[in-house]
Amino acid sequence: MGVATGAGRPTADRAPGGIELRGVTKRFLTPSGASMTALRDVDMAVAPGQFCAVVGPTGCGKSTTLTLVSGLDRPSAGTVRVGGQPVEGIPKGIGFVFQNDALLPWKTVLGNVVLGPMFRGVPRREAEARGREWLEVVGLADFAGHHPHQLSGGMRKRVSLAAALINEPSILLMDEPFGALDVQTKAIMSNELLALWEQTRPSVIFVTHDLEEAIGLADRVVVMTAGPGTVKAVYDIDLPRPRGAVQEIRFEPRFLEIHHQIWESLRSEVGRAYARTAAARAPVGGQA
């Protein structure tokens, strides 16, 4: 599996940019008409070219944070900046891998991957050549003509990944992109992602439930509290780069030390979130 080379790709809308959230609060209207606070007073900063992982219990507002950064939704209070500019509409150079894959079921795999270039007016031949390169990268070259319903969940995830990366985003938002993958494919894709990131250096927010994955990939891990979500703690990961194989770094003493530290912080939040959703059932086990 080779990394697609950047040769000949347009880099016009690559504005190197960091991400900054200041005092961001997001409220939703519940079906009953009441207001529900999903995010409260979130401060978060991702420097240009930084790889930031976000972990937190389910329902704490991780996906909501990404929607706010992508400009698909607006905060109820506070400001979101991308590349120094307040977010209004969709910022230029943004890429988003959704939690639920958002492939068009009536397009083939290749058709889905080339959507970005096509929307931006790249000629069909060129777009398809690039699309095939990217399918090669995610290991789906033989499935170009398939429709999404003919793929497994993990394969669809990889198509979404290719579809987001083909635009060479300078800001890359990923919502549990490897959640549906088996351990081996996950390892391969993680290494591939790191190699790509080291090549083009986008600013990344990477949401995951897998703490090992977060530490292995990121420069910085943000732990969020159970809803309403706020930033509980930020850990800078000082493991050297290039990290090499993600599956091997897990056994290094420094990795284990960091893991232990963050896990302490995370597990009380996970426990609280669980206790809340399962309030009727008591008591919550100590391991959670």
Place this chain on the structure above:
Amino acid sequence: MTDDAKLAAQSTVSASGRVAGDAGAVAAEAMRRRRRRRLLTYAGRLLTLALIVGGWQVLTDVKIVDAFFFGSPIGIVNRLVDWAEHGTAYGSLWEQIWITIEEALLGFLAGVASGVIFGVALGEFRYLADVLGPYIKVVNALPRIVLGSIFIIWLGLGMSSKVVLAAVLVFFVVFFNAFQGVRDVDRNLVANARILGASRLQITRHVVLPSALTWIIASLHVSLGFSIIGAIVGEFLGAQKGLGLVIATAQNTFDANGVFAAMLVIGILALSAEALMAQLERRLLSWRPPSSAEIADAAVT
């Protein structure tokens, strides 16, 4: 590998081989059974038809049922042959059929085109939907067949009044489906397209329309039937040519065989249109996973 492991591996291989063989036999047996059931179904259908047509003929032959009012199968066939050889009162039978097809087809096309355009427009622009919604509901609540009379007053006895009536009948079916289809689009898909850099128009063309197409195509089945109804009712209300007029004339002369003969022609027409539509549907929705019924069909044929 230890000997034990080898042994275990071998036994699983042979076990899975046996399982595969069994599965093949089971599948073959299931297919045989399905084929037999299918054959029996067709035989049953044929028998039913023979019973009805035969019974009808016998009942009229022995004068239990009056052939003057109820017609008879042989009478119907004779009437059809007569029309085919000597033409109807308004010209050849083929001309009448062709006129009706033309009216239905033109009405169908006009109705589908306008229904899709209005449905997508109102689905995409909420304001438009809010303003026009109540009026569309009012017009839709009218029994639309009575519009036929107005169209004949406005447009005369020619083809255009039938085309317009068919188009109106088709329009509402397609319109409501297109509208619903647009409203039903997965928000996630739209969000993804926006992130990938799609303009509003590109979203409509690449996300909204294909997604609504499932709904629109579902409505085409019903609409095709409606377009034929529109054309025939229009002819019935007042025309110079067409199958509807042939029926009206047969009715006025108490020619039961004539009414049934025209009905038969219309039925064949509607069924062929339906088959064509199924073909088109399969072509347009080829990206969809086949339903389990289709899989079963494919397995048998």
